[in-house]
Amino acid sequence: MDGMTFGSTVRKLVVIGNGMAGARAVEEVLARGGAEQFSITMFGDEPYGNYNRILLSNILSGQQDHSEIYINPLDWYKENSIRLHSGARVTHIDRAARVVTADNGVQEEYDILLIATGSRAFIPPMEGVWAEGGRLRPGIFAFRGIDDCNAIVAEAARSKRAAVIGGGLLGLEAARGLLNHGCEVHVIHLGQHLMDMQLDTAGGAMLRRAMEGMGVQVHLGKMTTTVLLEGEKVAGLRFKDGTELACDMVVVSAGIRPNAEIGSRAGLTVERAIVVDNTMRSPDDPHIYAVGECVQHRGKVYGLVAPLWDQAKVFADQVTGANTGAEYLGSKLATKLKVMGVELASMGITEPASDADEVIQFSEPKRGTYKKLIVRDGRLVGGILMGDISKAAYLMQAFDRDSRLPDERLELLFDLGAPPQKVTLDEMPVDAQVCNCNGVSKGAIGACVADGARSGSAVMKATRAGMGCGSCKGLVNELVEWFCGGEAEEDPSIHYYVPAIPLAKPELVAKIREQGLRSVSAVFAALAPQGEDAASKPPLASLLATIWAGEYEDERDARFINDRVHANIQKDGTFSVVPEMAGGVCTPAELMRIAQVAVKYQVPLVKLTGGQRIDLVGIAKADLPGVWQDLDMPAGTAWGKSYRTCKSCIGTEFCRFGLGDSMGLATRIERRFRGIDSPAKMKLATAGCPRNCSEAMVKDVGLVAIGDDKWEIYVGGAAGAHIRKGDLLCVVEGEDAAMQISGRFMQYYREHAKWKERTYSFVPRIGLERIRAIVVDDADGTAEALDQAMLASVEAAYDPWKEAVKPRTANQFADVVQAEMVGGGDD
Amino acid sequence: MTEAILKHRVGLLDAVPRGEGRVFEVAGQRLAVFRTHGDQVFATQEHCPHLGGPLADGLIDRGTVICPLHDRTYDLRSGAGVNTECQVRTYPASVGADGAIVVEVGQD
Ligand code: SRM
Numbered sequence: 019m020d021g022m023t024f025g026s027t028v029r030k031l032v033v034i035g036n037g038m039a040g041a042r043a044v045e046e047v048l049a050r051g052g053a054e055q056f057s058i059t060m061f062g063d064e065p066y067g068n069y070n071r072i073l074l075s076n077i078l079s080g081q082q083d084h085s086e087i088y089i090n091p092l093d094w095y096k097e098n099s100i101r102l103h104s105g106a107r108v109t110h111i112d113r114a115a116r117v118v119t120a121d122n123g124v125q126e127e128y129d130i131l132l133i134a135t136g137s138r139a140f141i142p143p144m145e146g147v148w149a150e151g152g153r154l155r156p157g158i159f160a161f162r163g164i165d166d167c168n169a170i171v172a173e174a175a176r177s178k179r180a181a182v183i184g185g186g187l188l189g190l191e192a193a194r195g196l197l198n199h200g201c202e203v204h205v206i207h208l209g210q211h212l213m214d215m216q217l218d219t220a221g222g223a224m225l226r227r228a229m230e231g232m233g234v235q236v237h238l239g240k241m242t243t244t245v246l247l248e249g250e251k252v253a254g255l256r257f258k259d260g261t262e263l264a265c266d267m268v269v270v271s272a273g274i275r276p277n278a279e280i281g282s283r284a285g286l287t288v289e290r291a292i293v294v295d296n297t298m299r300s301p302d303d304p305h306i307y308a309v310g311e312c313v314q315h316r317g318k319v320y321g322l323v324a325p326l327w328d329q330a331k332v333f334a335d336q337v338t339g340a341n342t343g344a345e346y347l348g349s350k351l352a353t354k355l356k357v358m359g360v361e362l363a364s365m366g367i368t369e370p371a372s373d374a375d376e377v378i379q380f381s382e383p384k385r386g387t388y389k390k391l392i393v394r395d396g397r398l399v400g401g402i403l404m405g406d407i408s409k410a411a412y413l414m415q416a417f418d419r420d421s422r423l424p425d426e427r428l429e430l431l432f433d434l435g436a437p438p439q440k441v442t443l444d445e446m447p448v449d450a451q452v453c454n455c456n457g458v459s460k461g462a463i464g465a466c467v468a469d470g471a472r473s474g475s476a477v478m479k480a481t482r483a484g485m486g487c488g489s490c491k492g493l494v495n496e497l498v499e500w501f502c503g504g505e506a507e508e509d510p511s512i513h514y515y516v517p518a519i520p521l522a523k524p525e526l527v528a529k530i531r532e533q534g535l536r537s538v539s540a541v542f543a544a545l546a547p548q549g550e551d552a553a554s555k556p557p558l559a560s561l562l563a564t565i566w567a568g569e570y571e572d573e574r575d576a577r578f579i580n581d582r583v584h585a586n587i588q589k590d591g592t593f594s595v596v597p598e599m600a601g602g603v604c605t606p607a608e609l610m611r612i613a614q615v616a617v618k619y620q621v622p623l624v625k626l627t628g629g630q631r632i633d634l635v636g637i638a639k640a641d642l643p644g645v646w647q648d649l650d651m652p653a654g655t656a657w658g659k660s661y662r663t664c665k666s667c668i669g670t671e672f673c674r675f676g677l678g679d680s681m682g683l684a685t686r687i688e689r690r691f692r693g694i695d696s697p698a699k700m701k702l703a704t705a706g707c708p709r710n711c712s713e714a715m716v717k718d719v720g721l722v723a724i725g726d727d728k729w730e731i732y733v734g735g736a737a738g739a740h741i742r743k744g745d746l747l748c749v750v751e752g753e754d755a756a757m758q759i760s761g762r763f764m765q766y767y768r769e770h771a772k773w774k775e776r777t778y779s780f781v782p783r784i785g786l787e788r789i790r791a792i793v794v795d796d797a798d799g800t801a802e803a804l805d806q807a808m809l810a811s812v813e814a815a816y817d818p819w820k821e822a823v824k825p826r827t828a829n830q831f832a833d834v835v836q837a838e839m840v841g842g843g844d845d
Numbered sequence: 846m847t848e849a850i851l852k853h854r855v856g857l858l859d860a861v862p863r864g865e866g867r868v869f870e871v872a873g874q875r876l877a878v879f880r881t882h883g884d885q886v887f888a889t890q891e892h893c894p895h896l897g898g899p900l901a902d903g904l905i906d907r908g909t910v911i912c913p914l915h916d917r918t919y920d921l922r923s924g925a926g927v928n929t930e931c932q933v934r935t936y937p938a939s940v941g942a943d944g945a946i947v948v949e950v951g952q953d
Pocket residue numbers: 586587588589594596625626627628629630631633656662663665699701736737738739740776
């Protein structure tokens with residue numbers, strides 16, 4: 019493909035390094051019309067497209083997945099006619115001939131060469147760390163690229179105890195990530211406190227407590243001298259003070275070293291890194307520029323992304339001629355720690371440099387809150403925020419812009435009085451940086467809105483704001499709202515009940531009733547402009563079951579796999595089986611059958627669930643019917659968007675405090691509502707007294723006995739991904755009333771909630787007062803209808819495990835169907 | 846170089862319910878075979894390239910399948926990812942005159 023001919027004005031731009039800086043520099047060039055001026059070639063020695071290195075921490079912790087961190091997929095290179103040599107390492111620059119050579123033999127000529135080789139992990143000298151051939155010994159890892167990340171994850175799965183050498187930003191992110199893989203994690207740090215580049219002693223100590231609270235053990239003031247081995251395997255670390263720590267894997271995160279050798283070999287000035295001037299050009303060669311972590315500018319080498327965005331802009335302004343006056347003048351550094359469970363932001367210096375520096379400090383160690391600001395001549399020169407970082411965005415801007423701080427210092431640390439958000443947005447200068455990862459300013463967001471983007475998601479897509487570590491998403495949304503004068507448009511489809519049908523739930527329900535649509539296919543045929551849509555099927559199936567109860571035509575293909583085989587799919591494609599145990603109670607005979615099933619089917623795991631029952635985990639699809647038959651217990655519906663369980667405490671039966679028969683009521687509830695479809699899970703609980711042992715106050719519906727046969731009914735509680743104390747809907751007398759009001763509430767919720775909207779969102783959305791008016795006081799005169807509809811659903815419910823003997827669809831439980839061959843040969 | 850393509854009759858159309866998929870073992874190889882509401886048939890590799898999810902258990906419509914584990918969605922004709930960089934292998938599939946599903950599988 020080298021036969022392209024270039025017009026005489028097209029110059030050749032070659033980029034060494036396909037990392038965050040290299041790729042961004044090319045994007046900036048393209049944004050300035052560079053595609054017409056240059057033919058662009060990139061070399062990257064990682065065999066991938068360009069990805070967001072920052073997010074590797076999230077991959078390690080399992081919060082994100084590889085495919086989510088690519089910035090530019092391979093198509094992007096194609097679309098922009100960029101030739102990418104991936105997996106090719108440039109080894110030689112011939113400055114006289116203006117040719118670079120890669121280790122796979124590829125040669126490319128250049129008019130402009132950009133070096134963006136980044137840096138690598140620094141491995142401090144330690145005995146035993148290297149294996150033959152200059153590789154790290156198996157069991158020892160650096161943390162820099164995707165490959166490192168994969169290797170660490172694989173090893174962590176086998177490992178019992180991991181040591182991370184280095185208690186800086188990256189080391190702590192690595193340690194937190196390792197915890198999620200179930201190993202014991204130790205951080206070994208040379209300094210006297212964690213993150214000593216960004217924190218003072220007090221902040222470091224508090225961070226240590228936070229890390230230890232999560233289960234990471236921290237060892238300070240330890241210099242590792244030796245990796246101890248048992249045969250070829252890592253067995254531990256020895257420190258300079260003679261102490262040792264046993265461990266079976268080691269992640270080294272002790273700083274970075276710029277990949278600058280390529281520059282020195284080519285005769286460019288290299289000190290700590292490749293030296294550049296304010297135009298990002300090498301002082302030795304007008305054809306060579308450098309950006310990113312491999313660069314030294316005014317004596318400084320950076321290890322964060324913000325500076326390299328600025329560098330990339332200056333480079334692009336220069337080489338495209340868009341602004342030949344552009345200069346890079348250095349960056350101020352502010353960081354946020356991306357450790358789940360720790361809120362920490364830090365900027366500038368950590369200790370006052372002289373008595374003239376003013377220090378404003380607040381500390382509440384018990385709550386893990388620490389705030390410290392260093393002010394010089396009325397301007398922020400340093401800051402640490404831990405625990406509560408609500409003021410971080412404002413302070414980081416003030417720091418970055420060197421702007422004058424308000425005289426009322428307390429306001430710097432706390433939001434006083436009314437929420438000053440609006441004021442802050444007004445006051446925020448146009449060029450204040452909002453997204454530090456992608457270098458997007460308030461002005462850029464405004465411009466994007468002016469260009470027609472009317473929603474947060476549209477702006478994020480267009481500007482990339484919020485697409486890095488994500489910590490600024492809230493602020494971006496607020497700014498979009500602000501720029502739209504409070505009239506940011508929502509994407510209209512967010513109001514649709516399902517993506518395929520442009521109707522909100524009430525209109526959709528009306529149409530379905532009006533036209534008598536009883537199956538999902540019928541709904542698609544009548545109402546979906548584009549016809550069938552896979553993602554819209556389960557919400558429609560659930561809705562139809564609610565509307566039509568027994569007269570709903572159950573097309574199994576519209577159901578998620580869990581509802582086709584009545585069990586919960588697991589990561590390896592096997593299923594979990596949870597039989598019903600109303601009120602958490604089962605008979606000895608049932609317990610024995612469960613045990614027999616576990617033995618007979620070699621069930622890999624028998625577990626008590628958080629829902630007070632027993633889970634048989636890891637069952638092949640083909641075994642499900644057998645398991646159900648042998649169990650001879652009703653399904654616990656632990657898999658669907660439906661009524662799930664009613665937990666209970668021991669109640670009046672045995673407890674000395676019991677005021678109501680919580681076990682009995684839970685059993686009645688379970689028997690009545692089991693198998694009822696709903697927009698999202700409905701989890702209930704009954705408690706025999708307000709001690710609330712069964713956590714009834716944080717359930718979708720919770721019933722708490724308060725004596726004299728009275729029950730409090732709480733709704734909209736949650737203690738899962740969100741925590742919310744349920745709202746007290748009413749107090750009723752007697753179990754029957756408790757069942758009736760609970761059922762009426764659930765029916766109202768079934769009819770009005772959005773798909774997957776749990777009651778913890780639904781109740782605040784509709785408002786407790788309104789719900790009470792309808793469900794308790796019957797203000798709309800609909801109570802009777804709600805009760806009837808619920809009764810119809812109760813009567814239509816059936817035990818799906820009965821399909822063990824009467825499958826509903828062909829090969830319903832087959833793991834695999836054998837095929838026969840009819841013909842062969844070439845066609 | 847021509848690769849030997851073998852046509853396999855994997856079973857009657859009725860072995861797969863409308864709008865669902867099933868796994869078939871075809872000449873020692875496992876494939877996910879889908880049947881749409883319009884009685885079109887498609888065949889893809891068995892496992893999702895993301896983390897090995899069972900594609901035959903996914904929800905489908907007339908053109909795509911959603912992996913049941915993490916919702917990565919693939920075009921049933923081309924195998925291209927709709928919301929992902931991943932892609933799956935597809936195999937030509939059709940319904941024969943005798944009402945049997947026929948899948949073409951290369952021999953390797
Ligand atoms: C088995 C169980 C864990 C255990 O071993 O204890 C469990 C397992 C799963 N939970 Fe749970 N949850 C279990 C009790 C809970 C509880 C506690 C409870 O029910 O009292 C909660 C908090 C209460 C709640 O629901 O809010 C809980 C909150 C969640 C959530 C967060 C829901 C939320 O909106 O806050 C999810 C995710 C979701 O629903 O999208 C979830 C999702 C899941 C799924 C279904 C993930 C999935 O989609 O496949 C897990 C299935 C694992 C598997 O392989 O089968 N699980 N899960 C518990 C089954 C209880 C039962 O007997 O039915």
